[in-house]
Amino acid sequence: MxxxxxxxxxxxxxxxxxxxxxxxxxxxxxxxxxxxxxxxxxxxxxxxxxxxxxxxxxxxxxxxxxxxxxxxxxxxxxxxxxxxxxxxxxxxxxxxxxIWxxxxxxxxxxxxxxxxxxxxxxxxxxxxxxxxxxxxxxxVSGLAGDRAMPPREACPTRAMPPSKVAQRLGAAFDKLDWHWWPVEAGAISEDYDGRPACNNCGICNGCPRGSMxxxxxxxxxxxxxxxxxxxxxxxxxxxxxxxxxxxxxxxxxxxxxxxxxxxxxxxxxxxxxxxxxxxxxxxxxxxxxxxxxxxxxxxxHTLVGVEMWVDEPVDGHIGYVASLISRQFAETDVSRGFVNGFNFNCITSTSSAGELAAGWFTSAKAPWGKEHHSWFERHFGHSIGVFAIGDDLPNPENRVTLDPVLRDSDGVPAAVTHYQPGENDKRMMNYMLDRLEDLAKAAGAFDYSLHDYRDQEGVYRTPAWHMxxxxxxxxxxxxxxxxxxxxxxxxxxxxxxxxxxxxxxxxxxxxxxxxxxxxxxxxxxxxxxxxxxxxxxxxxxx
The missing domain is CATH 3.50.50.60 (FAD/NAD(P)-binding domain)
Structure with a gap:
C-alpha cells in the first residue's frame, strides 16, 4: 500500500x-x-x-x-x-x-x-x-416572478417554450383555480457557457449534448x-x-x-x-x-402519479421532460387531514411506442388482440403525465445500514435500506390521488390511470427517486x-x-x-x- x-x-x-x-x-x-x-x-x-x-x-x-x-x-x-x-x-x-x-x-x-x-x-x-x-x-432556464416563491433574480436562460402539454394542463389548472408556473429546469433553453440549447429531443434521461x-x-x-x-x-x-x-x-x-x-x-x-x-x-x-x-x-418523498390521455394530439413525446409545476398544495393545511404539502410535477410522455404499450409509469397497458391498433392510435401522442411529490416525515427507523454478509467487489459491506411511509404520508398520498383525478377531469381526459404504488398486499411503497x-x-x-x-x-x-x-x-x-x-x-x-x-x-x- x-x-x-x-x-x-x-x-x-x-x-x-x-x-x-x-x-x-x-x-x-x-x-x-x-x-x-x-x-x-x-x-x-x-x-x-x-x-x-x-x-x-x-x-x-x-x-x-x-x-x-x-x-x-x-x-x-x-x-x-x-x-x-x-x-x-x-x-x-x-x-x-x-427539474430545478x-x-x-x-x-x-x-x-x-x-x-x-x-x-x-x-x-x-x-x-x-x-x-x-x-x-x-x-x-437554469425559467421565469422569475412566481408569487408562490420569494423573489429571485432572472433565470440565466429564458423558460422553455410552452409545449402543447403545458397549454392543456395550464388551462386545467386555471379551470380549478389552482396555481401553476413554468417549471425551472437545469437545462438551457438557449446556448450558454459553450453548451448548446436544448433541442427538445424528448428523451430526458441525462443528456449527451450537455444541454441538460x-x-x-x-x-x-x-x-x-x-x-x-x-x-x-x-x-x-x-x-x-x-x-x-x-x-x-x-x-x-x-x-x-x-x-x-x-x-x-x-x-x-x-x-x-x-x-x-x-x-x-x-x-x-x-x-x-x-x-x-x-x-x-x-x-x-411521498409520490403518486396520473397518466392521462386527451383527444387532441399534445406531442408529449417531444420536448423537455417537464412543463409546469404547481405549488397550490405546497403548504400545510391541517384541514386536509395531514401536515406538510406537495407539488405537481407536470411531465412529458414517453417517446417510445413500446413503453406506452407496456405501461409507461402507471399500470395502464395497451390491450392485445383486435383492439390493440385502435387503442394505440388514440393514445400515442395524446398522453400527459403528472407526479404529485410530497414532503414525507422523518422516521429514525427508515434508514441505511450495512449488510452483515453481502459485499461489493472490493469487500465493502453492501448498503441496506428500509423505508415505509408513515400514517401522515399515507393520508397525504390519498389526498394527492384525489387531486390528480380532479386534474385529469379538468384537462378533459377521455382516459386516465392513477398510480398509488401499493403492492399486492396493499402496502404503500414509494418509487420516489430521492435519497x-x-x-x-x-x-x-x-x-x-x-x-x-x-x-x-x-x-x-x-x-x-x-x-x-x-x-x-x-x-x-x-x-x-x-x-x-x-x-x-x-x-x-x-x-x-x-x-x-x-x-x-x-x-x-x-
Whole structure:
C-alpha cells in the first residue's frame, strides 16, 4: 500500500456536489484531490444515440442501481424503493431529469410549524445567494416572478417554450383555480457557457449534448482547469482518523490495478449521496456517529402519479421532460387531514411506442388482440403525465445500514435500506390521488390511470427517486450529524456536502438545494481553511 502526498482537501465522490466543492476550493488555490469509484460517461455512451434506446433505459441505462449491471456500482438491498443513483463523474446528473425548483422558506422551519420535523439551523435567506450562484453555473432556464416563491433574480436562460402539454394542463389548472408556473429546469433553453440549447429531443434521461446540466460537462471542466486532481476508478474503502479525532485521509483501491493507496489530507469532504455517504461512514468504524444518527431518517418523498390521455394530439413525446409545476398544495393545511404539502410535477410522455404499450409509469397497458391498433392510435401522442411529490416525515427507523454478509467487489459491506411511509404520508398520498383525478377531469381526459404504488398486499411503497436525510444537519449534536456549515460534529475536519444532510425533504426535487448547500459549505471551508485544519477538536454550533 502506497502513501500519497498530503493534499489540502480530499473529496470522496465526483457527482454534483463533489464537483462544485472542487471548483470552489481549487479556484482558491487549495490542493484538491477527488476520488471517484466510477469513470467518465461519454456522450456516445448515452442511449439517446442508439436504436434500442428505450430498451437500454430500462436495462443497462436504468437509473435504478438494482436494474442494471455496471462494474462501477455497489449492491444496495432495498425493501421498498427504487435506488436511483449513478456512480461516475457527474454522478446522478448522468441520468436525472434536472427539474430545478427551490425549497420554500417554510421547509426550513417545520419544527416551528408543527414539530414533527426539525427546524434547520439555517433559513431560506441563508441559502438564497447560493441558489443564485448554482443557477448561474448550471444555466437554469425559467421565469422569475412566481408569487408562490420569494423573489429571485432572472433565470440565466429564458423558460422553455410552452409545449402543447403545458397549454392543456395550464388551462386545467386555471379551470380549478389552482396555481401553476413554468417549471425551472437545469437545462438551457438557449446556448450558454459553450453548451448548446436544448433541442427538445424528448428523451430526458441525462443528456449527451450537455444541454441538460450534466455536471461532467458543465462543472468538471472548470474544476479541472482550476487545478483539481480527479482520480477515476478509485473506490474508497474507509475514511481514517487519527488519535486526535481528526480525519487523516482515505484508504482506496485503484480499480484498474487492484492496488490499495492511502491519500492523506488536511480536510476531507464526503459527497457520496444519501446512501453512499452513510454506508462509507458506517464502514469507517462508525465515523462521525456518536449521535447514532448516521443512516437514520431516510427520506424519499411521498409520490403518486396520473397518466392521462386527451383527444387532441399534445406531442408529449417531444420536448423537455417537464412543463409546469404547481405549488397550490405546497403548504400545510391541517384541514386536509395531514401536515406538510406537495407539488405537481407536470411531465412529458414517453417517446417510445413500446413503453406506452407496456405501461409507461402507471399500470395502464395497451390491450392485445383486435383492439390493440385502435387503442394505440388514440393514445400515442395524446398522453400527459403528472407526479404529485410530497414532503414525507422523518422516521429514525427508515434508514441505511450495512449488510452483515453481502459485499461489493472490493469487500465493502453492501448498503441496506428500509423505508415505509408513515400514517401522515399515507393520508397525504390519498389526498394527492384525489387531486390528480380532479386534474385529469379538468384537462378533459377521455382516459386516465392513477398510480398509488401499493403492492399486492396493499402496502404503500414509494418509487420516489430521492435519497436524503441520512446525515442530517442540525443545531444539536445529539440529534444531527453535521452543523450548519455541513461540518461533522464529531470530526472537525470532515464535511458532508450531499443530500444526506437535508433535514427536511420539501416538496421538490432536491438537486438545486443540495448544490446550493455544497457551494455554501465550500465557501466556508475556503474562507476558514487555516482554522479548520488546526489541531482543535471543537466544533461550534454557531
Amino acid at each position: 502506497s502513501n500519497e502526498r498530503i493534499c489540502d482537501v480530499l473529496i470522496v465522490g465526483a457527482g454534483a456536489t463533489g464537483s462544485l466543492a472542487a471548483l470552489v476550493l481549487a479556484k482558491a488555490g487549495l490542493d484538491v484531490v477527488c476520488l471517484e469509484q466510477g469513470s467518465w460517461v461519454e456522450p456516445q455512451d448515452h442511449p439517446h444515440l442508439h436504436a434500442d434506446w428505450a430498451w437500454q433505459r430500462r436495462t443497462k441505462w436504468s437509473p435504478d442501481v438494482n436494474k442494471r449491471s455496471h462494474a462501477d456500482d455497489y449492491p444496495v438491498k432495498s425493501d421498498s424503493s427504487q435506488i436511483l443513483m449513478w456512480n461516475g463523474v457527474g454522478g446522478s446528473t448522468n441520468v436525472y431529469g434536472a 425548483p427551490r425549497y420554500r422558506p417554510s421547509d426550513f422551519r417545520k419544527g416551528t410549524e408543527h414539530g414533527l420535523q426539525p427546524d434547520w439551523p439555517i433559513s431560506y435567506e441563508d441559502v438564497a445567494p447560493f441558489y443564485e450562484e448554482a443557477d448561474k453555473l448550471v444555466g 446540466s450534466k455536471y461532467s460537462m458543465s462543472i468538471w471542466p472548470k474544476a479541472l482547469e482550476a487545478g483539481t486532481e480527479l482520480r477515476i476508478n478509485a473506490r474508497v474503502l474507509k475514511v481514517e482518523k487519527g488519535t486526535d479525532g481528526r480525519a487523516t485521509g482515505a484508504l482506496y483501491i485503484d480499480r484498474n490495478t487492484g492496488q490499495k493507496h492511502f491519500q492523506r489530507a488536511k480536510l476531507v469532504i464526503v459527497a457520496a449521496n444519501g446512501i453512499g455517504t452513510p454506508r462509507l461512514l458506517l464502514a469507517s468504524d462508525n465515523l462521525a456517529n456518536s449521535s447514532d444518527q448516521v443512516g437514520r431518517n431516510l427520506l424519499h 436524503i436525510g441520512t446525515c442530517r444537519m442540525g443545531a444539536d449534536p445529539a440529534n444531527s450529524v453535521v452543523n450548519k456549515w455541513n461540518q461533522a460534529w464529531d470530526v472537525p475536519n470532515l464535511f458532508i456536502v450531499d443530500g444526506s444532510v437535508l433535514a427536511t425533504g420539501g416538496v421538490v426535487n432536491p438537486t438545486p438545494t443540495i448544490s446550493a448547500l455544497a457551494l455554501r459549505a465550500a465557501g466556508y471551508i475556503r474562507d476558514n481553511f487555516e482554522s479548520l485544519t488546526t489541531a482543535s477538536r471543537s466544533v461550534q454550533a454557531a
